[in-house]
Amino acid sequence: MLSILICVKQVPDTGRALFDLKTGSIDRASAENIVNPDDLHALETALSIRDTVGARITALSMGPPGAREALYEAAAYGADRCVLLCDPRFAGSDSLATSRALAAAIIKTGPFDLIITGREAIDGSTGHVGYQLSEILKIPLVTRIHAYNIEGRYITIERLYGHEYQKIRASLPLILSVGREDNRVRFLRLADIAVSSNTAIEELSMDDIGGREDEYGITGSPTVVVDTRKFNHTRSRESIEGGATEKARAIVQRLKKHGILQY
């Protein structure tokens, strides 16, 4: 049976959150915490693999004790095992320090045939973790998965990448990064919610995963936030005069100017 690990992050629902423009951070009290949407797509990929070939799914989250809620939700969806990586020494980690900690926890709790992450988290939107895990763990990463088929120790993946359509075959272990275009997340069964709060959550601290304190948290994070600004996406209306051909030409010209049309 395959063993699959999915990475789950608890994030504030940034679609509804308010931003403190002075400090440049999210006012966490203004929004409820949710499971990062892309991570649910990662979980859905794991569940559908389990539905077809059978698998044991481990959900791993790094965060404060409150991140247990995200793991309970993963359990309600069907994760078999939940691991919370929780230590005050991880506080303030950027994506690199996070990836180091996650990689160490994956080594500690593994081995896994597949590691599946969401493409990006809605709070930081860096999209780094999949790539960094790949570098640290020396396991190849495949993104933009459109369809897949597992045959023994191999996986055949169809992926859409820009204008290209690729079909690739890769051997396990592999890291997959999954986004919202890649599948549709099933709806939770209420019966599974009712029992998910009984799920045992394993907790790992820095001492459990090893490494030095200066590799994690703020000291282990090379990222420096210089400035945070609020962007206003304003739309303006423009009307193009002339006959159909002139209008079409004018639209093509503008699309090329913005790099939307390249040929």
Place this chain on the structure above:
Amino acid sequence: MDLSLNGTQLMVRKAVRSFAREALEEWAGVLDRESRPLPSELTAEMGRINLWGIQAPREYGGADLDGISYTVAIEELSRVSAAVGLGVTVHNSVCLAPLLKFGTQDQLNRYAHELASGKKIGGFTVTEPQAGSDAASICTTAVRKGDRYIINGQKAFVTNGGTGDIFLVAATLDPKKKARGIAVFIMEKNMPGFEVGKVEDMMGVRGNMVSELYFNNVSVPAENILGRAEDGFRVCMQALDIGRIGIAAQALGIGMAAYEAAAGYAAERRQFGRPIGEFQGVAFKLAEMKTGLDAARLLIYRAAHLKDKGLPYSVESAMCKRYASSVAMEVCREALQVFGGYGYVKDLPVERYFRDAKITEIYEGTSEVMNIIIGNAIMKEFERM
């Protein structure tokens, strides 16, 4: 005392909310315009996610959730489609719940799993053309013949009537005995002589096939009586106590939908150079809406909480239904006013919320009947002193 939802209840809210938004929203307007039921695939998917057996034990395929989770689920469904919220709450609270409470093991074996999984949809009916609030005056008769009863009569305004399969039906064994002569029968639509009459063309909740039911010499086995034969009226009243909490939650959901639409519009619609919500005339309306809805929600949670604890909740159930339904009506009226002309046209759902809200003051006992229940309880309390 903790007035916040626990982790399970919050997850139920999140899950039902996302189901309602992602799967039901596109249908809500269609069901209303065309007065048609949900497609069967969606009814089946609702079965998969346990919406037809929210509080039923797991052995019957239910989710075994508590009463507060139940109200949360009905609120969230009704926020998107009051008609769907209605079908679900009637099935769960006045068909499945009384079956689970009063049913024999044989009845549970035959019906509980089918209902809780949503393979069969349930209903409950006391009301007849000439017997509404005076439920004891029903004319549908049940006459014993050997080990069976022969049922004759007509029922009116039956929720899930057109689409349902299994109904709890009140019939009188002896009209002279009034309330004491009433028994409740578990009846199946495919029993010979059981016919669906006219599906009502209603003002609101048009996605529920509320209909008449006719019984012409329907032969029902005696073991299909729910509870003891002479207990029928009590079974009905207890079913309605449960049912009212669900209807209150439905009213709350409709009110929430109207309030959120109005608040969003008030923040976006500009007149005289600023959002209309910045004018006190509009802001005060929103303030009244939010306060009323929150108060209704707390009354609903309180009634559900008492029920969960096994304490008496009949009066609290009547109070939450009485209050939530009038808040829903008031909120919809004011929300439509915030939208002005845009609220009156069918392009936006606000007028649907307005039409849907009205029924919550009528069914499962009118507001006046709720006041009778509450008033009687007050008199009982003070006359004792």
